[in-house]
Amino acid sequence: MSKKTHNIIVRxxxxxxxxxxxxxxxxxxxxxxxxxxxxxxxAEDVITLKIAHIGPLTGPAAVYxxxxxxxxxxxxxxxxxxxxxxxxxxxxxxxxxDAEIALNCYNKAMDDGAQMIVGTTTTSPxxxxxxxxxxxxxxxxxxxxxxxxxxxxxxxxxxxxxxxPAQGTASAEYIAQNGLPTKVAVIYNNADAxxxxxYQTFVDxxxxxxxxxxxxxxxQDNTKxxxxxxxxxxxxxxxxxxxxxxxxPASMIxxxxxxxxxxxxxxxxxxxxxxxxxxxxxxxLAEGVLLLTPFSADAKDEKTQNFVATYxxxxxxxxxxxxxxxxxxxxxxxxxxxxxxxxxxxxxxxxCDKLIAAMQEIKVEGVxxxxxxxxxxxxxxxxxxxxxKDGKYVGFNN
Amino acid sequence: MDxxxxxxxxxSLGSIYAIIALGYTMVYGIAKMLNxxxxxxxxxxxxxxxxxxxYWGLPPLPSVLAAMIFCTVLGVFIExxxxxxxxxxxxxxxxxxxxxxxxxxxxxxxxxFKSDPKNYPGQxxxxxxxxxxxxxxxxxxxxxxxIIANIVIMILLTLFINRTKLGKAMRxxxxxxxxxxxxxxxxxxxxxxxxxxxxALAAIAGVLLCSAYPIFDPYTGSxxxxxxxxxxxxxxxxxxxxxxxxxxxxxxxxxxxRAYISTQLADAIVFAVLIIVLLVKPSGLLxxxxxxxx
Numbered sequence: 001m002s003k004k005t006h007n008i009i010v011r012x013x014x015x016x017x018x019x020x021x022x023x024x025x026x027x028x029x030x031x032x033x034x035x036x037x038x039x040x041x042x043a044e045d046v047i048t049l050k051i052a053h054i055g056p057l058t059g060p061a062a063v064y065x066x067x068x069x070x071x072x073x074x075x076x077x078x079x080x081x082x083x084x085x086x087x088x089x090x091x092x093x094x095x096x097x098d099a100e101i102a103l104n105c106y107n108k109a110m111d112d113g114a115q116m117i118v119g120t121t122t123t124s125p126x127x128x129x130x131x132x133x134x135x136x137x138x139x140x141x142x143x144x145x146x147x148x149x150x151x152x153x154x155x156x157x158x159x160x161x162x163x164x165p166a167q168g169t170a171s172a173e174y175i176a177q178n179g180l181p182t183k184v185a186v187i188y189n190n191a192d193a194x195x196x197x198x199y200q201t202f203v204d205x206x207x208x209x210x211x212x213x214x215x216x217x218x219x220q221d222n223t224k225x226x227x228x229x230x231x232x233x234x235x236x237x238x239x240x241x242x243x244x245x246x247x248x249p250a251s252m253i254x255x256x257x258x259x260x261x262x263x264x265x266x267x268x269x270x271x272x273x274x275x276x277x278x279x280x281x282x283x284x285l286a287e288g289v290l291l292l293t294p295f296s297a298d299a300k301d302e303k304t305q306n307f308v309a310t311y312x313x314x315x316x317x318x319x320x321x322x323x324x325x326x327x328x329x330x331x332x333x334x335x336x337x338x339x340x341x342x343x344x345x346x347x348x349x350x351x352c353d354k355l356i357a358a359m360q361e362i363k364v365e366g367v368x369x370x371x372x373x374x375x376x377x378x379x380x381x382x383x384x385x386x387x388x389k390d391g392k393y394v395g396f397n398n
Numbered sequence: 399m400d401x402x403x404x405x406x407x408x409x410s411l412g413s414i415y416a417i418i419a420l421g422y423t424m425v426y427g428i429a430k431m432l433n434x435x436x437x438x439x440x441x442x443x444x445x446x447x448x449x450x451x452x453y454w455g456l457p458p459l460p461s462v463l464a465a466m467i468f469c470t471v472l473g474v475f476i477e478x479x480x481x482x483x484x485x486x487x488x489x490x491x492x493x494x495x496x497x498x499x500x501x502x503x504x505x506x507x508x509x510x511f512k513s514d515p516k517n518y519p520g521q522x523x524x525x526x527x528x529x530x531x532x533x534x535x536x537x538x539x540x541x542x543x544x545i546i547a548n549i550v551i552m553i554l555l556t557l558f559i560n561r562t563k564l565g566k567a568m569r570x571x572x573x574x575x576x577x578x579x580x581x582x583x584x585x586x587x588x589x590x591x592x593x594x595x596x597x598a599l600a601a602i603a604g605v606l607l608c609s610a611y612p613i614f615d616p617y618t619g620s621x622x623x624x625x626x627x628x629x630x631x632x633x634x635x636x637x638x639x640x641x642x643x644x645x646x647x648x649x650x651x652x653x654x655x656r657a658y659i660s661t662q663l664a665d666a667i668v669f670a671v672l673i674i675v676l677l678v679k680p681s682g683l684l685x686x687x688x689x690x691x692x
Contacts, residue, residue, distance in 0.1 A: 060615065062513040190662050217661040222621035224611040227407040228656045235400065248515045252613050259538060278613070280452065280517035 048087045048344045049337055051076070051330065052109035054129065055121030059096035063247075063274040064322045068121045068143045070315050071323030074307065075330035086334055095120055099128035106132060115342065115351050116141070118329045121322065123147045123194050130157045137349040139356065141333055143325035146270065147193050151377035156352055158359050158377040160325045160332065160368065162294070164194060167269045168201030170383040171242065171292050176209040178385075178396075180290075181265055185215035185238030187229045187253060189245050192221065198244035198269055214238050219249060226256045233264065240265040247275035254285045265290065273320040276391060283391035294368040295324035296386045296395045304367045318392070321368070328366030335362045399534050404657045405650065410541035410610060412649020413548040417603040418626030419633070419641035420551065421596040427636035428572045428592045431489065434496040435476060437623015438503035439597050443469045443604030444518065444614050445511055451522055458522045465601040473597025474590050482586060500620070507616035515615040518608035540609045547606065551599065552642045559638070564591060572636075625652075625668075632672055634685020643683055 053072050055065035069092040076090035093109055095102035102125030109117065117133065117140045120126040126145035133140050134154040141158045142150060148165060151157045162170065175184070184206060189195035199216075206213050214236040217229040230253055233241050241264045243250050250272055257263070268275075268291040275286050297308050297318050307327055311319040319327075333355075339362055340354035363372045369381035386393040418440060425433045443465045450461035480499050484492050525539025559565035570578040571588045579585050607622060608614045625648060633644025648668060655667035675683065 058508060059513050060617065219661065220665065222617075224607075224622065225407060225411050225653065228404060228653060229661060231400070231403060232657075232661075248613050248615075251515075251517065252611060255612060260536065278515055278517050280448075280519055282517070 045085065046087055047085060047337075047342070048089060049334065049342065050089045050113055050115045051091075051333060052106075052112070052114035052117050052119070053090060053092045053326070054095050054102055054105045054109065054117060054119035054125070055092065056097040056125075057092065057094040059098065060248075061097035061122050061246075063277060064144060065092075065094070065097070065121045067274075067320050067322035068119070068326035068329075070311065071143070071319060071326035072118055072330045074310050074314065074323075075327045078310075079330070079334060086337070088330065088334070090118075090330065095122075095125050097122050097125060099125045102126075102129050103132060105129075106138075110136070110138070110348065114138075115346060115348050116333055116337075116355060118143060118326060118333065120145060121326075123150060126150045127193075130154050133157070137352040139348070139352045141329050141359075143329045144270070144322050147197055148378075149193060154377070155356055155375075158373055159379050160329045160366075160371070161270065161321075161379070162381075162383065163378055164197030165201040166378070167292060167383075168198040168203075168244065169205045171198070171244075171267060171269060172202050172205035172209055172211060174292060174383065174385055175206075175240065175242075175267060176211055180267070181239030182211045183237060183239045184211050184213050185217075185233035185236060185241045185264070186213060187217050187219065187226075187233065187241060187243055187245070189220065189249065190218035192245075194271065195245050202242060202244060223249070224252075226253050227260075229253070230256045230262060231260065234260065234262040238264055240267055243268045243272065246271040247273065247278070251275055251278055251281055251286075254289075255282075258285055267291070269293075270321055273322065276388065276393075277317070277320075283388075286388045287390075289388045290385050290396060291388075291393075292383055292385050293321045294381055294383055295321040296384060297393055298395060299367075303365075307367050324367045328364065328368050328371070331366055332359075332362070332364045332371065335364050399531065400657070402535055404653050406535070406537050406541060408650035408653035409646060410538075410544055410649070411653060412629075412646035413541075413544040414603060414607050414610060414622065414645075415626045415629045415649050416548050416642045416645025417544070417551060417599060417606065418622055419630040419645045420555065420638065421599045421603070422627050422630040423633075423635055423638060423641040424555070424599075425592055425596050426630070427638075428568045429481070429589045430572075430575075431481065431492045432496060432627070433481075433593075433596070434493070434623070434627075435499035435503055436596065436600055437619035437621075437626070438500050438507075439469050439473060439476075439600040439619070440604040440607060440623065441507060441614070441616060441619030442472060442503060443601030444608040444618060445507060446601070447522060447605050448516065448518060448608070448614075451519055458524070461522060462602070462605050465605060466598045469597040469601035469604075470594045473593040473600070477590055477593040482589075485586075500623075504616050504620070511616060513615055515613045518612040518614055520609070520612065522605060523609040538610075540606065544606045544610065547602065548642065548645075551602070552638060555595075555638055558595075564588070568592060628669070628672055631682055632675060634682030637682070637684045637686065640682055640684035647683075 055068045056062050057065045076088035079088050093105035095105045102120050106129045120129050121144050123145045126142050127149050130140055134156050139156050143160045146161045146164050148163050188199040215233045215238050217232050266289040272291045336355050336358040339358035342351050359373050371379050371381045373379055385396040387396040421436050446468045447461045447465035450456040450464040480495050523540050527539045528537040567583045567588045570583055571585055629644035629648040630641050633640030651671055652664050652668050656664035
């Protein structure tokens with residue numbers, strides 16, 4: 001090996017070390033936000049619940065994971081500050097929206113002694129983790145993973161959000177009942193279980209309600225060009241476009257439509273939440289976009305207003321539906337734990353069956369509505385819609 | 399009219415593939431390696447021009463220049479650090495290194511810029527579009543610029559490689575590295591220059607890509623990178639006009655396939671066409687048939 005090559009190898013090594021150090025520093029930075037693990041005094045009558053939250057703090061779905069992390073944290077802080085019977089240790093594990101990493105996070109959380117899990121935030125990781133958790137007997141309550149695959153054949157898995165089929169059905173009903181245009185186009189991501197799931201039930205329900213679906217087009221992750229899909233909807237004369245997709249592609253679709261002067265009513269579901277947070281996005285393009293959500297940050301009830309105020313103070317942003325779902329998830333878990341008589345020293349497997357029984361009995365009034373749960377883990381609550389007005393979410397028809 | 403509309407969009411997408419493919423094909427032709435980090439240099443170019451415009455307050459053209467300069471330096475740096483020490487290693491080792499470099503760039507970008515998608519400012523390329531047939535067919539300024547830039551870059555590159563001394567050196571290195579070195583050509587310098595040009599092209603591609611399709615994140619470069627690599631193989635890897643033809647065809651097939659056959663099968667159609675072409679003409683549309691000496 002020549003001296004020169006040797007030098008270069010040394011330089012490469014140095015570079016790698018630098019990158020590693022950078023990674024370490026940044027992960028340290030994240031850890032600081034987590035609460036100190038030993039803040040609860042171990043008094044006899046105080047019960048500490050160890051709740052692990054798994055969600056993507058980085059990666060393509062980070063907007064959702066950060067929202068659920070923050071929302072849950074607020075609930076935990078409130079419960080700890082109130083000084084009641086329960087103390088919450090709430091710790092977030094970053095799964096980067098990857099099923100394999102999510103499993104590692106789950107194992108890590110179990111090693112850390114977690115008793116129950118809020119999560120995971122996104123659907124595909126949740127399917128993977130819930131399967132493992134069902135085997136291990138660990139109770140999970142996801143704020144936002146909405147596929148039926150998440151709860152299917154797993155008695156330990158509960159949802160705060162609507163399931164995908166429920167979102168599709170509810171969207172079609174909402175459109176039919178609120179005087180919205182009935183000539184409808186759908187653009188969905190056929191590489192995504194979430195998107196196809198909602199699409200399927202939406203189309204079935206639309207047929208039943210005499211909505212005319214005039215254009216159905218698809219795209220895949222990484223699709224850059226949406227001209228064909230948008231043009232198809234335009235050419236078919238659709239007056240409302242249903243977008244059961246995430247906000248990234250949705251914002252591309254809005255921009256493509258603006259280029260060809262196409263102005264239908266846009267109707268999205270929970271994945272659309274986040275569109276206003278894209279840096280540099282021209283919010284006027286999202287003006288009038290409707291989205292089906294159980295949470296509206298401008299609702300007048302005291303609970304919502306307190307939550308929104310705290311969220312704004314702590315994170316300098318208006319909470320979206322995901323944050324609200326996670327906030328409710330922590331409260332729901334505490335309610336279930338109370339009903340089930342969970343104590344600090346119980347292991348995850350000891351809590352599981354007790355929590356399952358308790359979940360079906362409790363009724364929780366949260367910021368996303370009054371919730372109760374059926375034995376298959378699905379939630380019952382009323383859907384509402386919000387509309388984007390002047391760059392903000394405003395309640396629609398209320 | 400719909401057909402023309404789709405055709406124009408296909409050409410627009412194809413031109414972007416073509417510019418990216420030019421970078422792939424140049425590096426492959428001269429350094430005989432697949433630089434899989436090329437797609438991610440595009441992403442870096444997009445971020446640098448975005449930051450220059452949005453945060454540092456530079457006007458559009460200097461923002462693009464800043465991106466080009468940064469990417470040029472980055473490209474040379476990557477070659478120096480990661481690829482040059484492997485010059486005599488097996489091509490598989492180089493390939494793996496390139497894939498590793500691709501992930502490194504993505505993850506460093508994730509660390510710095512976070513994963514939330516950003517919207518590329520439309521003001522960087524703010525050109526009036528064309529309105530044809532009484533406003534029925536609109537071609538955006540970005541599309542026109544992409545197509546023109548593509549042709550200009552292809553001509554300049556061809557001239558550079560055929561008419562200049564450095565270009566001649568590149569052809570020599572491409573043909574026979576050992577003999578070129580014996581003739582007094584600095585192989586390392588020639589390959590560095592190749593990477594510099596390829597990376598500057600990547601920066602331009604990044605700006606054009608994000609101007610046409612404005613939502614971008616640290617993974618933005620990877621899929622267009624793979625498609626452009628396909629385009630380069632399609633047209634005949636190593637051939638500059640081949641990259642251009644391959645890129646344009648790929649874009650047009652993708653859009654027309656999506657419009658007239660199925661939105662679900664667009665990518666499958668693209669790759670099916672690739673397979674058929676390679677079965678009939680293994681060296682690609684414009685690739686040179688090189689006989690292996692036994």
